[in-house]
Amino acid sequence: MLSFQNLLASFETVFHKEVQTIQSTDPVQLYDPIAYSLQGGGKRIRPVLMLHAASLLSDNIDGVFPAAVAIELFHNFTLLHDDIMDHAGLRRGEPSVHIKYGENSAILSGDAMSIMAFEFLSRCDSSKLPAVLAHFSRSAMEVCEGQQLDMEFEERDQVTISEYLEMIRLKTSVLIACSLKTGALLAGGDDNFCRLLYDFGIQIGIAFQLQDDWLDVFGDQNTFGKKIGGDICENKKTFLLLKALEMSCEKDRAALKYWLEKSEFDAPQKIEAVRKIFTNSGASDATKALMNEYHGKAFEALNQLDLPDNDKLELRKFADSVVYRIK
Numbered sequence: 001m002l003s004f005q006n007l008l009a010s011f012e013t014v015f016h017k018e019v020q021t022i023q024s025t026d027p028v029q030l031y032d033p034i035a036y037s038l039q040g041g042g043k044r045i046r047p048v049l050m051l052h053a054a055s056l057l058s059d060n061i062d063g064v065f066p067a068a069v070a071i072e073l074f075h076n077f078t079l080l081h082d083d084i085m086d087h088a089g090l091r092r093g094e095p096s097v098h099i100k101y102g103e104n105s106a107i108l109s110g111d112a113m114s115i116m117a118f119e120f121l122s123r124c125d126s127s128k129l130p131a132v133l134a135h136f137s138r139s140a141m142e143v144c145e146g147q148q149l150d151m152e153f154e155e156r157d158q159v160t161i162s163e164y165l166e167m168i169r170l171k172t173s174v175l176i177a178c179s180l181k182t183g184a185l186l187a188g189g190d191d192n193f194c195r196l197l198y199d200f201g202i203q204i205g206i207a208f209q210l211q212d213d214w215l216d217v218f219g220d221q222n223t224f225g226k227k228i229g230g231d232i233c234e235n236k237k238t239f240l241l242l243k244a245l246e247m248s249c250e251k252d253r254a255a256l257k258y259w260l261e262k263s264e265f266d267a268p269q270k271i272e273a274v275r276k277i278f279t280n281s282g283a284s285d286a287t288k289a290l291m292n293e294y295h296g297k298a299f300e301a302l303n304q305l306d307l308p309d310n311d312k313l314e315l316r317k318f319a320d321s322v323v324y325r326i327k
Helices: 004-023 028-038 045-055 062-086 097-101 103-121 129-155 161-186 191-218 239-247 250-261 267-281 283-303 309-324
Strands: none
Touching: 004 028, 004 045, 004 062, 004 309, 028 062, 028 097, 028 103, 045 062, 045 161, 045 309, 062 097, 062 103, 062 129, 062 161, 097 103, 103 129, 129 161, 161 191, 161 239, 191 239, 191 267, 191 283, 191 309, 239 250, 239 267, 239 283, 250 267, 267 283, 283 309
16 A cells, blocks of 8 residues: 555656646647646645555556546646636636636636546546446536535525535535545445445545635635635635624624625725634634534544554545645
8 A cells, every 4th residue: 555645646747747748739729728727736635545545455556547637637627617606816826727818718628627537537447437437427416516506605695504514515525535436446345445435535525625614714825825815705605604603793793794795895804804703703613623523524434444554544644634734
């Protein structure tokens, strides 16, 4: 079993070659934005998790790399389109694709990335492909369902916390869980093994998104790579906001609603005011507490895996890194 660091290095070597091929493909106007988005860095969490899941069951994981490339392509496609929908100007500290190349080019290049993902997936072991393709397709559709819910929430006055958690399960957790299950499927894992890895991915994926929402408000922009306070300016119905509305005193709740209803505002002023309410209400602490709860649920699934404790170490370290990450 290889470490995450070794798997990341191996994946980057393979992925870099694929990106170089993309960059040299015509028409340039279609493929340049794709290469730009893929060269912008990223943690490569999903492909590394997929490769690691396979390595838990097999010493030979060469056949998993096409699927690992596929999941990274699909993930970056979702980020590209998400930035367009959210009007996000930065991605990983650099101009978003739609800012650099224009919205129409970004949409088309994103579409091409999603198609390329399935082309890479088709290179997997043909005996495993039906199950892998069905699982990947279902996960991809759930990501789209989560994005649709996220957009609908922007237009709704009332969103419950349970609805929000279901949205982030679909939009974020599913693809992390898909990565783990796909790796296990390609390495011949049985139903129970695949189920437990998938459950681990769902739980830690929700914790990951809760931390992402928290960092959007309380993180350091230079470290986080995105403009801080974007969710506040866009009135995103995050757990922080929903919990603040629930827990705030009457005065702070009125102030929060004032900022939510104000169409014209000074962004830094709004961000600072809402950030204080998130802190004073206890919503910030509640977000951290819920994140820890899902972190614990992930460990429960991991503990049930029929593996030596040492083989679970990398996944334990990954789970801990989600809770303590700053970017």
